[in-house]
Amino acid sequence: MTRFSLNQATTKRWxxxxxxxGCVAAGVPAVGLWREEVAEYGLDKAATLxxxxxxxxxxxxxxxxxxxxxxYDNNRRAIDEAAALGTDTLVLVSGGLPGKSRDIDGAxxxxxxxxxxLVPDAQxxxxxxxxxxxxxxxxxxxxxxxxxxxxxxxxxxxxADAVGVVIDTYHLWWDDQVxxxxxxxGEQGRIAAFQLADWITPLPEGVLLGRGLPGTGCVxxxxxATAVGEAGYQxxxxxxxxxxxxxxxxxxxxxxxxFAGYRKYAE
Amino acid sequence: MTRFSLNQATTKRWxxxxxxxGCVAAGVPAVGLWREEVAEYGLDKAATLxxxxxxxxxxxxxxxxxxxxxxYDNNRRAIDEAAALGTDTLVLVSGGLPGKSRDIDGAxxxxxxxxxxLVPDAQxxxxxxxxxxxxxxxxxxxxxxxxxxxxxxxxxxxxADAVGVVIDTYHLWWDDQVxxxxxxxGEQGRIAAFQLADWITPLPEGVLLGRGLPGTGCVxxxxxATAVGEAGYQxxxxxxxxxxxxxxxxxxxxxxxxFAGYRKYAE
Numbered sequence: 001m002t003r004f005s006l007n008q009a010t011t012k013r014w015x016x017x018x019x020x021x022g023c024v025a026a027g028v029p030a031v032g033l034w035r036e037e038v039a040e041y042g043l044d045k046a047a048t049l050x051x052x053x054x055x056x057x058x059x060x061x062x063x064x065x066x067x068x069x070x071x072y073d074n075n076r077r078a079i080d081e082a083a084a085l086g087t088d089t090l091v092l093v094s095g096g097l098p099g100k101s102r103d104i105d106g107a108x109x110x111x112x113x114x115x116x117x118l119v120p121d122a123q124x125x126x127x128x129x130x131x132x133x134x135x136x137x138x139x140x141x142x143x144x145x146x147x148x149x150x151x152x153x154x155x156x157x158x159x160a161d162a163v164g165v166v167i168d169t170y171h172l173w174w175d176d177q178v179x180x181x182x183x184x185x186g187e188q189g190r191i192a193a194f195q196l197a198d199w200i201t202p203l204p205e206g207v208l209l210g211r212g213l214p215g216t217g218c219v220x221x222x223x224x225a226t227a228v229g230e231a232g233y234q235x236x237x238x239x240x241x242x243x244x245x246x247x248x249x250x251x252x253x254x255x256x257x258x259f260a261g262y263r264k265y266a267e
Numbered sequence: 268m269t270r271f272s273l274n275q276a277t278t279k280r281w282x283x284x285x286x287x288x289g290c291v292a293a294g295v296p297a298v299g300l301w302r303e304e305v306a307e308y309g310l311d312k313a314a315t316l317x318x319x320x321x322x323x324x325x326x327x328x329x330x331x332x333x334x335x336x337x338x339y340d341n342n343r344r345a346i347d348e349a350a351a352l353g354t355d356t357l358v359l360v361s362g363g364l365p366g367k368s369r370d371i372d373g374a375x376x377x378x379x380x381x382x383x384x385l386v387p388d389a390q391x392x393x394x395x396x397x398x399x400x401x402x403x404x405x406x407x408x409x410x411x412x413x414x415x416x417x418x419x420x421x422x423x424x425x426x427a428d429a430v431g432v433v434i435d436t437y438h439l440w441w442d443d444q445v446x447x448x449x450x451x452x453g454e455q456g457r458i459a460a461f462q463l464a465d466w467i468t469p470l471p472e473g474v475l476l477g478r479g480l481p482g483t484g485c486v487x488x489x490x491x492a493t494a495v496g497e498a499g500y501q502x503x504x505x506x507x508x509x510x511x512x513x514x515x516x517x518x519x520x521x522x523x524x525x526f527a528g529y530r531k532y533a534e
Contacts, residue, residue: 102487104441137404139441140485143469146441174413201408205472218407220369225504258524 004262005030005058007039007195007240010213014251016041020053022252028259030056032238035063035081047085053252057087058236059130059193064092064143065113067107071095075118083125089192090122091130091166096141107144112154115163116144123162130192131155132166135174137207148172150182155190164192167228169239170211173199173219179227186231194228195240196221196266204244211241213254214261221265237266271324271529272297273522274462274507275304277480281518283308287320289519295526297323299462299505302330302348314352324354325503326397326460331359331410333381334374338362342385350392356459357389358397358433363408374411379421382430390429397459399433400420402441404474415439415448422457431459434495435507437478440466440486446494453498461495462507463533465489471511478508480521481528488532504533 006028011019016037023031031050038046038060050057063078065071077091082090094111097104115129122129131151134143145151151165165185172178185191198217203210214221225237239258246254273295278286283304290298296310297318305313305327317324330345332338342359362372380518382396389396398418401410412418418432432452452458465484470477481488492504497524506525513521 033396033464097485100485102485104485104487105443108443119485135404136402136441137470137474140466147443174403176372176375176414199407202473203404203470205471207404207474218364218369218371220371 001029002027002262002267003235003237004028004259005032005056005236005238006258007032007061007238008034009061010239010241010246010258011251011254012247013244016046017049019251020049020055022255023055023099024032026252026259028255030058030061030236032061032240033057033085033087034061035078038085039082041102043081043084048050050179050255051086056236057085058238059089059091060085060087062091062093062132065095065110067098071114072117076121079118079127081119081127081185082127086129088126089130090127091132091193093132093134094143094145096139096144104139104144115154116157119158119162128161128192129163130166131163132168133171135171147175148178148185152181152185152188152190160189164190166193166195167191167224168197169219169221169224170195170197170199173224182227182231186233191228191231191235193238194233194235195238196262197239197241207245209242211243213241213246213257214239214265225266237262268296269294269529269534270279270502270504271295271526272299272503272505273525274299274328274505275301276328277357277506277508277513277525278518278521279509279514282470283313284316284423286518287316287322290322291320293519293526295522297325297326297501297503299326299507300324300352300354301328302345305348305352310348310351312420318353323503324352325505326356326358327352327354329358329360329399332356332362333378334362334365338381339384343388346385346392349394355393355395357394358399358460359402360399361410361412361453363406363411371406371411375417378411382421383424384428384503395428395459396430397433399435400438402438409459415445415452419448419452419455422506427456431457433460433462434458434491435462435464436486436488436491437462437464437466440491449494453500456499458495458498458500460503460505461478461500461502462505463529464506464508472524476511477507478510480513480524481506481532492533504529
């Protein structure tokens with residue numbers, strides 16, 4: 001069976017029931033879901049829809065955002081949502097600098113503490129916290145965890161089945177340390193998710209919606225897939241792309257292209 | 268005497284003769300010049316203008332762009348231009364991935380080889396090649412050298428007075444390795460230039476023109492100034508900001524704000 005999973009953000013405007021039907025029709029066995037879209041559809045209804053269709057939820061995106069005052073309650077809810085959807089992987093994006101702070105070391109320490117505080121809740125729910133490093137261009141406003149090395153450091157004090165890391169090609173491709181860190185992540189049993197997206201330029205204003213479907217950019221995706229495989233990862237491979245041009249296309253067409261990209265670069 | 272230098276890119280639309288007069292009037296003893304603006308004004312004329320005003324040229328920005336076919340001749344010319352302007356520091360921005368390449372390791376090796384090929388020319392001209400790491404968001408299209416660690420690796424085979432590195436706060440602030448690397452750069456005598464700019468969001472389309480004047484963003488500039496000082500650097504401190512909003516303001520006003528930012532964070 002294929003290990004490809006469609007991350008819902010790639011087809012953001014595809015209604016969830018159509019997305020699920022589209023995956024079934026295309027022989028895609030898994031989806032990565034997003035909290036906002038799931039909440040809009042209804043958590044229990046979404047869980048039933050996906051389960052009845054025979055799909056696996058490869059991950060729930062995303063929680064974290066530890067710079068916000070209500071981070072603890074919000075993350076507790078996210079853990080429950082992941083459990084309700086039947087996924088064992090909750091992706092954490094750490095959040096940026098609080099307020100007018102210039103103390104990135106302090107923000108990173110807070111992220112470590114916050115994740116530590118959530119570990120018992122996650123373990124009780126059978127959900128693994130998957131720390132995602134975001135590209136350094138997001139360090140101030142979205143994620144102070146900027147490298148796989150930092151994600152591994154934050155995960156280190158906790159059991160590997162409670163806290164893992166996400167390998168996302170878009171965020172990590174520029175880093176010459178990443179190949180060694182993927183090996184380390186594998187040795188530690190920390191690889192919780194693997195996400196494919198390509199790097200294209202020019203970046204749009206705000207830079208969030210600048211990703212390309214696999215094959216449209218400059219990332220050596222095959223090298224990542226090989227490295228992650230050699231590190232022992234045998235889980236789902238999500239294609240996760242945010243781009244206005246991709247979102248404006250029909251969901252089934254984007255799904256087909258994402259699936260083809262997976263086959264070409266990561267199968 | 269102050270160690271502040273105005274990098275010309277901060278007041279891009281200020282004609283060179285007005286900029287020089289403005290620096291003299293404000294008690295600013297040094298300027299960092301740009302090749303395009305110097306060429307437009309005339310190389311010899313610019314050299315005379317600056318020299319007659321008693322200003323030091325702290326650096327010439329910039330050469331490099333080793334992914335272009337004519338990189339060797341272009342960099343040879345840049346070395347001569349730096350010598351003609353009486354500066355000992357030529358800033359190198361390495362360039363991005365060539366064509367449709369996905370081989371960032373190969374591009375980085377080529378940069379190393381190219382810089383090695385230029386060392387004899389630079390030494391003969393009494394000009395130091397100053398390798399600048401650019402933020403990883405520029406890795407594909409502008410600079411495959413993304414960290415101070417990589418810049419130091421590329422510099423390592425060459426004498427420290429021939430090849431140094433640039434410490435630019437805008438490009439390096441997110442990196443938790445940078446403090447140790449600044450120490451190393453100091454021990455090796457490699458710090459050739461120190462540039463101040465702040466990180467502000469949202470980033471504009473294309474991300475190049477997104478920098479803030481010192482104090483407007485989230486970078487701990489004082490920490491950088493202290494680290495660079497403790498590493499033994501006693502040279503010029505350039506304020507180098509690219510932003511449409513800054514460029515649209517009167518040059519003298521921007522100069523005053525940049526100088527004040529230097530005093531507040533780096534004096």
